[in-house]
Amino acid sequence: MEDIKLQKYAADCGLMSRRAAEKEIEAGNFEVNGVTARLGMRIDPKNDAVTYKGKPLNPVSSRKLYIILYKPKGVVTTMSDEKGRKSVADIVDVGTRVYPVGRLDLNSEGLLLMTNDGELANAVAHPSGEIKKVYTVTLKGKVENEELDRLRATRELDGEKIAPVGVELVTRSETSSVVKFTLSEGKNREIRRICEHVGVTVTKLKRISLGPLRLGEMKSGEYRELTASELKALKNAVTTDKKAGKTK
Numbered sequence: 001m002e003d004i005k006l007q008k009y010a011a012d013c014g015l016m017s018r019r020a021a022e023k024e025i026e027a028g029n030f031e032v033n034g035v036t037a038r039l040g041m042r043i044d045p046k047n048d049a050v051t052y053k054g055k056p057l058n059p060v061s062s063r064k065l066y067i068i069l070y071k072p073k074g075v076v077t078t079m080s081d082e083k084g085r086k087s088v089a090d091i092v093d094v095g096t097r098v099y100p101v102g103r104l105d106l107n108s109e110g111l112l113l114m115t116n117d118g119e120l121a122n123a124v125a126h127p128s129g130e131i132k133k134v135y136t137v138t139l140k141g142k143v144e145n146e147e148l149d150r151l152r153a154t155r156e157l158d159g160e161k162i163a164p165v166g167v168e169l170v171t172r173s174e175t176s177s178v179v180k181f182t183l184s185e186g187k188n189r190e191i192r193r194i195c196e197h198v199g200v201t202v203t204k205l206k207r208i209s210l211g212p213l214r215l216g217e218m219k220s221g222e223y224r225e226l227t228a229s230e231l232k233a234l235k236n237a238v239t240t241d242k243k244a245g246k247t248k
Helices: 006-012 018-026 118-125 145-153 190-198 228-246
Strands: 030-032 050-052 066-071 109-115 133-140 166-172 176-183 202-210 223-225
Touching: 006 018, 006 030, 006 050, 006 118, 018 030, 018 118, 066 228, 109 118, 118 228, 133 190, 145 166, 145 190, 176 190, 190 202
Parallel strands: 109 202
Antiparallel strands: 030 050, 066 109, 066 223, 133 176, 133 202, 166 176
16 A cells, blocks of 8 residues: 555544644644654555554544434534533444534534545535535524524624525514524534624524435434435535536
């Protein structure tokens, strides 16, 4: 096997994306043969001993797995939690470690993709990929049209520019309103922060789709492998967005 860059090896092992691995290498968290790794270092996967935070890093099963999880509210989107809270790794048991692609915060629920394919994970999660994420959000009280317009018009949060967000009213009553949000970037807690900015209160937030993937009739806590057609559609979506990005 040819030498490869350490960050690619980390992605191939399903540990994290290449970009995340680059940051961890710069932070000094990788060692190769007992020596702290440097960014750009190449390794021989067969003969070099690689550790991450002191733990051996080994290739995962050659079989790539792609899992849709309906993440329940109250579960953290990490492989473990220093506070002892339940994590997605405690729910999904497929015989090998699969890692969450992107995040859903503690109080959010819905579709979460998990995989040991680091390359696809990086392509899906990267902001330039423009993979659309759709959420149904329940808001407290009757949200007026003016507030919906302000949600749509938000272009900056805490001094940081954000991409346009799709906002569509689903239902509303005097006590609650359901709004569909469509994101192309998905910055940290973006929907909640937009709602806080406008002054409306989120009572429930659920992701219902990620690119071509749909939550459908799945129940909270359920998970399954992607079908062949779903996986093909996801890979096509990533490839199409990459090509579109080059022509912009």
